[in-house]
Amino acid sequence: AQRVTQPEKLLSVFKGAPVELKCNYSYSGSPELFWYVQYSRQRLQLLLRHISRESIKGFTADLNKGETSFHLKKPFAQEEDSAMYYCALFSGSARQLTFGSGTQLTVLP
Amino acid sequence: KAGVTQTPRYLIKTRGQQVTLSCSPISGHRSVSWYQQTPGQGLQFLFEYFSETQRNKGNFPGRFSGRQFSNSRSEMNVSTLELGDSALYLCASGTGENYGYTFGSGTRLTVV
Numbered sequence: 001a002q003r004v005t006q007p008e009k010l011l012s013v014f015k016g017a018p019v020e021l022k023c024n025y026s027y028s029g030s031p032e033l034f035w036y037v038q039y040s041r042q043r044l045q046l047l048l049r050h051i052s053r054e055s056i057k058g059f060t061a062d063l064n065k066g067e068t069s070f071h072l073k074k075p076f077a078q079e080e081d082s083a084m085y086y087c088a089l090f091s092g093s094a095r096q097l098t099f100g101s102g103t104q105l106t107v108l109p
Numbered sequence: 110k111a112g113v114t115q116t117p118r119y120l121i122k123t124r125g126q127q128v129t130l131s132c133s134p135i136s137g138h139r140s141v142s143w144y145q146q147t148p149g150q151g152l153q154f155l156f157e158y159f160s161e162t163q164r165n166k167g168n169f170p171g172r173f174s175g176r177q178f179s180n181s182r183s184e185m186n187v188s189t190l191e192l193g194d195s196a197l198y199l200c201a202s203g204t205g206e207n208y209g210y211t212f213g214s215g216t217r218l219t220v221v
Contacts, residue, residue: 034209036212043112043212043213043215044199044212045212046209046210046211049209086152094165095140095142095157095159095165096142096154096157096165096167097142097144097152097154097201097210098154099144099151099152099153100151101151102151
């Protein structure tokens with residue numbers, strides 16, 4: 001069975017500080033991982049996908065198969081980054097996303 | 110390009126009633142998935158449809174059902190509502206390939 005773990009429910013950092021949101025997964029196949037973000041009173045939005053190795057809004061995430069991790073990082077946090085972040089694993093065979101429990105990021109001024 | 114549209118936005122129902130929620134995916138998207146979001150359980154997969162066929166169903170009781178029409182619009186139905194069915198129900202549309210899903214704003218269902 002697949003599983004996604006986000007160990008931090010809440011994370012606070014100061015503006016300009018680096019931020020890292022942790023995500024670990026358990027999956028027997030080749031993982032396809034995503035980060036989704038939900039800003040206050042907005043819909044869930046796709047932030048980035050590991051297969052595209054892109055940087056969105058300054059965020060990056062690297063898949064580490066050895067550590068089964070897909071941590072989200074940003075070198076300099078901004079107040080507008082405050083949101084709920086979800087790590088998700090896609091199972092091609094089951095055609096479903098398995099979400100972590102989410103991390104509420106607060107960037108303090 | 111219009112996004113994923115879910116109707117209604119809010120619903121209040123009584124225990125024992127049934128409810129139907131609607132989702133219109135992004136034009137051209139043939140995959141529609143449904144998720145339940147609650148504070149206690151987080152985001153949980155309900156089912157996925159592609160070209161009118163249910164391809165997978167999550168671990169929910171048979172009271173939860175859905176369907177997809179030829180225009181890719183989807184509905185989900187919950188019968189014999191229970192208090193624990195109170196949740197935000199999210200619809201997600203995709204191309205059917207794994208490029209990520211686009212979510213709707215959800216339908217907030219409250220069962221009293």
